[in-house]
Amino acid sequence: MEEVLIAFCISLPMNLLFRVIGVRFGFVDKPGGVLKPHEKPVPYLGGTAILLSVFPWFLNYPHFFLPFVIMWAVGFVDDVRGLTPRIRLAIELLGGFAIAYIIYGYSFIDSAILAFIFGAAVNAYNMVDGLDGICAGNAIVFAVFASLAGFVPSFSLVFAGAFAGYLVLNYPPAKIFMGDQGSYLAGTFIGLLLIQSWDSQNFVRVVALSWPVILDLFIGFIRRSLAGKSPFKGDRDHYYDKIFVLTGKKKRATFFVSVCIALFYAFVGLLIPVKAIPPVLLVSSIVQVTLLKSLRST
Numbered sequence: 001m002e003e004v005l006i007a008f009c010i011s012l013p014m015n016l017l018f019r020v021i022g023v024r025f026g027f028v029d030k031p032g033g034v035l036k037p038h039e040k041p042v043p044y045l046g047g048t049a050i051l052l053s054v055f056p057w058f059l060n061y062p063h064f065f066l067p068f069v070i071m072w073a074v075g076f077v078d079d080v081r082g083l084t085p086r087i088r089l090a091i092e093l094l095g096g097f098a099i100a101y102i103i104y105g106y107s108f109i110d111s112a113i114l115a116f117i118f119g120a121a122v123n124a125y126n127m128v129d130g131l132d133g134i135c136a137g138n139a140i141v142f143a144v145f146a147s148l149a150g151f152v153p154s155f156s157l158v159f160a161g162a163f164a165g166y167l168v169l170n171y172p173p174a175k176i177f178m179g180d181q182g183s184y185l186a187g188t189f190i191g192l193l194l195i196q197s198w199d200s201q202n203f204v205r206v207v208a209l210s211w212p213v214i215l216d217l218f219i220g221f222i223r224r225s226l227a228g229k230s231p232f233k234g235d236r237d238h239y240y241d242k243i244f245v246l247t248g249k250k251k252r253a254t255f256f257v258s259v260c261i262a263l264f265y266a267f268v269g270l271l272i273p274v275k276a277i278p279p280v281l282l283v284s285s286i287v288q289v290t291l292l293k294s295l296r297s298t
Helices: 002-025 046-059 062-080 085-103 108-127 134-148 153-170 179-196 202-209 211-226 239-246 251-271 274-292
Strands: none
Touching (some): 002 046, 002 153, 046 153, 046 179, 062 179, 108 179, 134 251, 202 274, 211 239, 211 274, 239 274
């Protein structure tokens, strides 16, 4: 657990620093509309602080360096200037294909499939970054359990520590946001592990560990399509939004319930035999979607 503490001790002051920098130079997310309900401008450079916190460990994981830096850069540009969904998706697909084909040496067909899986992972974590603590909480649970399962255990712990340092300031009420740059980092890590485990049973376990956000992405596409909306546009009907309403719009309660859901799926991915994981995910997903009425648009 030494990696967690070291990364945490780097990440917390980094986030404090970049919170000040964000306010000083205007890198703030201003309230606006349904998708940005926070009451006052909040700096969004948490993703940059997280990236710098894990930087020293790229020496041991050099194949992670370019994917992380490139996706952080895409997120940063999107935060500052805005990118169209098509451009973002194109970059994600190209990035996923390059990682699978060049770094991991998969076939063209496998790499094409993995490009879409990588893009889905990045977008899934981007979609859940809509309420204080939710994305960070999911990323931490995933990383800790990925380490317990033996998936790049050292870097997984570093990743958890970096997001934990950020969560101290993102815990409701948030004093800093990670921005797209940060959610893209979370999605990139999950995407890398999905690509890395593609030709083994571990792929199913990685999917299970990250199932809350993957399920939310999938259900969101169905929900918006049924409502006659673009499936690529955001809304306020994610699973954490439903929980937020059920808790009487209490952010901290919503955070803890969301973490409990993430822990449930993480235990499924870690402890249950691989053959039993898909049916358990299916039944659990039906129960969750039904209870939260996740297919209903508001």
